[in-house]
Amino acid sequence: LSSQSLQLELLLSGYALRGELQVCPARRFCPKLIWRWTCTDRSGTPVPAYYVTTPVFYVNSLPHIGHVYSAVVADCSHRYKILQGVNSRFATGTDEHGLKIQQAAATTGKDPLTFCTEVSNRFRHVFRRCGISYTDYVRTTEDRHRQAVEQFWTVLVNNGFIYRGSYEGWYSVPDESFLTETQVVDSTDSLGRAIKTSTESGHKVEWMKEDNYLFRLSDLRHKLQHWLRSNPRVIQPEKFYYIVLQWLESDLPDLSVSRQKSRLQWGIGVPGDPEQTVYVWLDALVNYLTVAGYPEQHSRWWSVVHHVVGKDILKFHAIYWPAFLLAAELPLPQAIHVHSHWTVQGKKMSKSLGNVVDPLETSLKFTVDGLRYFLLRQGVPDTDCDYDDDKVVKLCNSELADALGGLLNRCTAPSLNPEQVYPQFCNTSFPKEPEEFNGRAVLEDYKMVEAVLRLPALAKENFEKLHAYKALEAISGCVRMTNGFIQRHAPWKLNCRKTEDKLWYDTVLHVSMECLRIYGILLQPAVPSLADKILSRLGVGPGERSWDHALDFLSRYEGRDCPYERRALGPNTGLLFSRLERKNVQEKHQKPGK
Numbered sequence: 001l002s003s004q005s006l007q008l009e010l011l012l013s014g015y016a017l018r019g020e021l022q023v024c025p026a027r028r029f030c031p032k033l034i035w036r037w038t039c040t041d042r043s044g045t046p047v048p049a050y051y052v053t054t055p056v057f058y059v060n061s062l063p064h065i066g067h068v069y070s071a072v073v074a075d076c077s078h079r080y081k082i083l084q085g086v087n088s089r090f091a092t093g094t095d096e097h098g099l100k101i102q103q104a105a106a107t108t109g110k111d112p113l114t115f116c117t118e119v120s121n122r123f124r125h126v127f128r129r130c131g132i133s134y135t136d137y138v139r140t141t142e143d144r145h146r147q148a149v150e151q152f153w154t155v156l157v158n159n160g161f162i163y164r165g166s167y168e169g170w171y172s173v174p175d176e177s178f179l180t181e182t183q184v185v186d187s188t189d190s191l192g193r194a195i196k197t198s199t200e201s202g203h204k205v206e207w208m209k210e211d212n213y214l215f216r217l218s219d220l221r222h223k224l225q226h227w228l229r230s231n232p233r234v235i236q237p238e239k240f241y242y243i244v245l246q247w248l249e250s251d252l253p254d255l256s257v258s259r260q261k262s263r264l265q266w267g268i269g270v271p272g273d274p275e276q277t278v279y280v281w282l283d284a285l286v287n288y289l290t291v292a293g294y295p296e297q298h299s300r301w302w303s304v305v306h307h308v309v310g311k312d313i314l315k316f317h318a319i320y321w322p323a324f325l326l327a328a329e330l331p332l333p334q335a336i337h338v339h340s341h342w343t344v345q346g347k348k349m350s351k352s353l354g355n356v357v358d359p360l361e362t363s364l365k366f367t368v369d370g371l372r373y374f375l376l377r378q379g380v381p382d383t384d385c386d387y388d389d390d391k392v393v394k395l396c397n398s399e400l401a402d403a404l405g406g407l408l409n410r411c412t413a414p415s416l417n418p419e420q421v422y423p424q425f426c427n428t429s430f431p432k433e434p435e436e437f438n439g440r441a442v443l444e445d446y447k448m449v450e451a452v453l454r455l456p457a458l459a460k461e462n463f464e465k466l467h468a469y470k471a472l473e474a475i476s477g478c479v480r481m482t483n484g485f486i487q488r489h490a491p492w493k494l495n496c497r498k499t500e501d502k503l504w505y506d507t508v509l510h511v512s513m514e515c516l517r518i519y520g521i522l523l524q525p526a527v528p529s530l531a532d533k534i535l536s537r538l539g540v541g542p543g544e545r546s547w548d549h550a551l552d553f554l555s556r557y558e559g560r561d562c563p564y565e566r567r568a569l570g571p572n573t574g575l576l577f578s579r580l581e582r583k584n585v586q587e588k589h590q591k592p593g594k
C-alpha cells in the first residue's frame with residue numbers, strides 16, 4: 001500500500017492477476033474507486049484478451065437453426081482462442097424490449113417480463129444443449145443493462161449528439177427499423193390490399209409521426225468513412241465492407257432514438273423524460289458494453305471486442321453502433337464478422353411457411369457434434385446456404401463416421417492394435433530423407449506428413465478469420481490422406497513375426513495416430529465432444545491438448561523424443577460417430593403425437 005495506490009497480486013497456477021485500485025476515469029466529477037486488473041503469464045507478459053459476441057436474440061420467436069448458427073460461429077472462435085492460450089470472453093443473450101416483443105407478449109396474454117423470461121430460458125437451454133460455452137448471458141431487461149443504457153444515453157446527451165425533434169417517416173415493427181422513402185416499395189398483403197414493405201426485409205412498414213429524440217447521425221458520416229477506409233478489414237467478408245461504404249455514400253438522415261411512451265411502454269425510459277422510451281436498437285446494442293462492465297470496468301474487454309452478426313443486421317452494427325460509439329468517445333469494434341443466412345428449400349425460414357428447423361430436434365437426430373459440424377463445415381459467410389436433413393446425413397456419414405471414425409478404428413481396434421498402446425516409431429522404416437536407409441515409406445507418405453505439418457498454420461489462419469468451413473475442409477482433406485496412407489500399406493497384411501515388418505507395422509500406426517492427435521486438437525473448437533473422444537482414446541491428457549501441442553507433430557521423425565510413444569491407450573468407448581440413417585432418424589426421433 002502506498003499513498004498513491006493499493007495493489008493486489010493473485011498467483012493462480014502459473015498466471016498472475018494484478019489488480020490496482022484506481023479512480024474510475026468515467027466518473028471524474030463523482031469519483032469512485034475501482035479495481036483495474038491485468039493478467040500476465042509466468043514471465044510477466046500480459047496474456048492477450050479477446051471478447052466475442054453474438055447478437056442478442058429477439059424473444060418474440062423460439063430459437064431456430066439460424067440463431068444457433070450465429071452462436072456456434074462465435075463459440076468456435078471463443079474455443080479456438082482459449083486453445084491459443086488467450087483470455088477469451090464470449091457473450092450472448094436476449095433482446096427483450098421493443099414494440100414487437102410488447103405485441104408478442106400481449107397475444108399470449110402474459111405480462112411481458114414473464115413472457116420474456118420463458119423464451120430467454122429456451123434460448124439458454126438450446127445453447128447449453130448445443131455446446132455454446134458462453135461466459136456471459138445478458139438479458140436487456142436486467143438492471144445492470146438498464147444502468148448501462150442510461151449512462152450511455154447521458155454521455156450522448158452531454159456530448160451534444162441528442163436533440164429534441166420530431167420524426168415522420170416509415171417504420172418496420174418486425175425489423176424495429178426506420179426507413180427512408182427509397183427503402184420502401186409498393187406491395188399487397190395476403191388479402192390483396194395495397195401496403196408498403198421494406199425493400200430489404202420484405203416486412204410491412206407503417207407511417208409514423210412522433211415527437212421524440214434524434215441522434216446526429218448525419219454529422220458522423222465522414223468519421224465513419226474515415227474509420228472504414230483506415231481499417232479495410234474491419235468488416236468481414238469484404239463484400240459487406242463495400243456494401244457499408246456504399247450505404248455511407250447515400251442518404252444518412254439523423255436517427256430517431258426514442259419512441260413516445262404512449263406507444264412503447266416496454267423498454268428503458270429516457271433519463272429525465274418520463275414521456276419517452278429509448279429506441280430498442282440503441283438499447284440492444286449497448287448490451288455489448290454492459291457485459292464488458294460499462295461504464296466503470298469496460299476498457300480491458302472493450303478494446304478487443306469482435307461482433308458476429310447476420311447480414312440482416314449489418315446496418316445496425318456497421319453504421320449505427322460505430323456512430324453511437326464515436327459520439328460516446330469509445331473505441332470502435334476490432335472486427336464485425338458477418339454471415340449469411342440458412343434457408344430451407346431456398347426459402348427463408350418462417351412460422352407461416354412451417355419450415356422452421358428446430359435446433360433441439362435436429363441435435364437429437366444428428367447429435368450435437370453432427371449438427372455443429374454440418375453448420376460450420378457447410379455455412380459460408382458470403383452466400384446463403386440451404387439446410388436439408390439429407391445433406392446433414394451425407395456429410396456426417398462420410399466425414400465423421402466413415403473417414404474420421406474409420407481412421408480412429410484402424411489405429412485403436414483391438415484386432416489391429418492388440419497391445420492397446422501408442423506404438424513405437426522406427427526411423428529406419430520412415431527416414432527423414434526418402435533415400436536414406438531404404439525405408440518403406442513412399443513419396444505419397446512424405447506428402448501427407450508435409451500436409452499435416454502445415455495443417456495447424458492453415459487452420460489457424462482460417463479460425464482467426466472465423467472461417468471454420470475452410471479449416472474443417474483442410475482437416476478433412478488431411479484425414480482422407482491419412483486413410484489413404486493406411487490403405488496403401490495395409491498393415492493387416494504384414495507378417496508381424498518378422499522384426500522388420502513389426503517395426504513398419506508399428507510405424508504406420510504411430511504416424512496415423514500422430515495425425516489423428518493433430519486432427520483431434522484442431523477439431524476441438526468445432527466439435528468439442530467428438531474431439532475429446534478422439535484424444536481420450538489416444539490417451540492424450542487434458543494438459544496436452546492446447547494449440548501448441550499440435551505444433552509438435554511426429555517428433556520422432558524430426559529426431560526428438562515422443563511423449564506418447566508406448567503409452568497405453570485410453571478406454572474404448574465405442575464408435576466415434578454412429579452412421580446416421582435418414583429413415584431411422586425420422587422414425588426414432590419423431591416427437592410423440594406429431
Ligand code: MSP
Pocket residue numbers: 054055056057058065066067069070095284285286287308309310311312313340341342343349
Ligand atoms: N435482436 C436483434 C439483434 C440485436 S443485437 C444488438 C436481432 N435478433 S434476431 O433474433 O432476429 O437475430 C439474431 C441473429 O440470428 C442475427 O445474427 C441473425 O442474422 C441471425 N439469424 C436469424 N435468422 C437466420 C437465418 N435464417 N440464418 C442465419 N442466421 C440468421 O436481429
